[in-house]
Amino acid sequence: MRSAVPDFVAGDGRSRRAAQRVPTLASRRRSVFKPSLLAGIVVLLIVVTPLLPLGCRKIPTDAEILQTVQSILAEISVTHKLDGREVVFEISPTVEKRTITLQGKTSEPSLKDELISRLSAIKGAKVQDAVEVLPSKFLGDKTFALVKEPVINLGDGPGRNQGSHVVTQAKIGDILMLLEEKDGWYLAQMAADRYLGWVSDREIWRVDKATLSSYLSGKVALVVAKMTPALGTPGGKETFDKNLVQGVVLPVKSVDERWIAVNLPGRDVAYVKASDVKVFDRIDQVFAEKKGADAVIATAKQYLGLGYLWGGTTAYGFDCSGFTQFCFRMNGYFLRRDADMQYEMGEAVPDRKNLKPGDLVFFETYKKGPSHVGIYIGDSRFIHAGSSKGVAINSFDPSHSEYSLDLDRRYLGARRIIR
Structure with missing residues (x-):
């Protein structure tokens, strides 16, 4: 017209x-x-x-509306690259008499807002919102927690944090964001890498935001030794049956030449050897310095011979991606938790001839796509935490004694994190 x-x-x-x-x-x-x-x-x-x-105009049917809703949900998931290991976005839509009812939960309020905004634009439809935004209101103000044991497992469900159910690990002093509770277990998100898993209430100290800020407001000590015991008094009995591991960060109470007194989460003071830790004025300084590829490789080589541990992220045992994540974090670089996630980071190195020390090398092993990762150390060699030999060095060069034909054939590609 x-x-x-x-x-x-x-x-x-x-x-x-x-x-x-x-x-x-x-x-x-x-x-x-x-x-x-x-x-x-x-x-x-x-x-x-x-x-x-209404019969004179084209109004979509309930089935057509539901199909549109599902398409919008899929688009949001793809656009924001949502991953259930890091984000809760569990939405179940139903449509009846052109009313869209949304049920479920999400840890990201902005995703819910975007979804409702887009659904509200569907011709002839109304939106009824019953989606819970986490943290659950039943947690009250205490939606944060600090790990209070030397090392704990995060599991894939309440009461399931052993063996193949382990999804990752956390160290004493690690900060968790609590999302919901079930039968004395909490769905928690690691503050360091946003990874999700279930933890027991016996292994954490629940706090509100103000308590957390106060607890972390002063000097902190980073454990730089592979392991160090936490003692009840200087030179006294050990507080735990396990040692504190490299990478643990705890608030400092006092310092002398031989001993550092640290505040344990939800517990009393413990003492650690001054030679085993490094003190920082503020917590945001701890992993701020980017130390380069040589430092990452040096950290990795400390653990040669250490056994493999499914879900492991500490000096008690690593899985492949937990090992790379740890080595990079200790030297100022952030990596996501799993091998396929790390494969999406940095920039691709298309030709293996152009690998540089510190590059991540990926392999297709027990499933399709990147399922194993290591750190290239130069001269065709790489260090990795393998399921059979633990932390070891292998090579792409058939003339080297460390050559692995199996891994050579399974090589998938590389990513450069350190530029």
């Missing part, structure tokens, strides 16, 4: 030729009337159409 009306008013070839004739009264009335009638029809349609019965 927009293209026809301007052409008619301006006049096409026929209207210009007709204007050269002497018009009769009737012809003059018709020439004046037609555009007025056309405009009137357009206005009438605009005014009357919304008043017509």
Whole structure:
């Protein structure tokens, strides 16, 4: 209609030729009337159409609306690269009489807002929101926690944090964000890498935001030794049956030449050897310095011979991606938790001939896609935590004694994190 009306008013070839004739009264009335009638029809349609019965307009069916809802959910997931290991976005939509009912939960309020905004634009549909935004309101103000044992497992469900159910580990002093509770277990998100897992209430100290800020407000000590015991008194009995591991960060109470007194989460003070830790003025300084590839490799080589541990992220045992994540974090670089996640980071190194020390090398092992990762150390060699030999060095060069034909064949690609 927009293209026809301007052409008619301006006049096409026929209207210009007709204007050269002497018009009769009737012809003059018709020439004046037609555009007025056309405009009137357009206005009438605009005014009357919304008043017509629904059957006169195309309104999507419940099935069509549900299909649109599912498409929007899929688009949001792809656009934001949502991963259930890091984000809770569990939405179940139903449609009845053109009313979209959303049930479920999410840890990201902005995703819920985007979803409702897009659904509200669906013609003829209404949205009923029953999605819970985590943390659950039943947790009250204490939606944070600090790990209070030397090393704990995070599991794939309440009461399931052993063996193949382990998804990752946390160290004493690690900060967790609590999302929901079930039977004395909490769905927690690691503050360091956003990874999700279930923890027992016996292994954490629940706090509110103010308590957490106060606890971490002063100097902190980073454990730099592979392991160190926490003692009840200087030179006294050990507080735990396990040692504190490299990478643990705890607030400092006092310092002397031989001993550092640290505040244990939800517990009393413990003492650690001053030579086994490094003190920082603020917690945000601890992993701030990017130390380069040589430092990452040096950290990795400390653990040669250490056995493999599924889900492991500490000096008591690593899995492959837990090992790379740890080595990089200790030297100022962030990596996501799993091998396939790390494969999405940094920049690709298309040709293996162009590998540099510190590059991550990936392999396709027990499943399709990147399922194993190591750190390239130069001269065709790489260090990794393998399921059979633990932390070891292998090579891509058949002339080397460390050559692995199996891993050579399974090589998938590399990513450069350190530039």
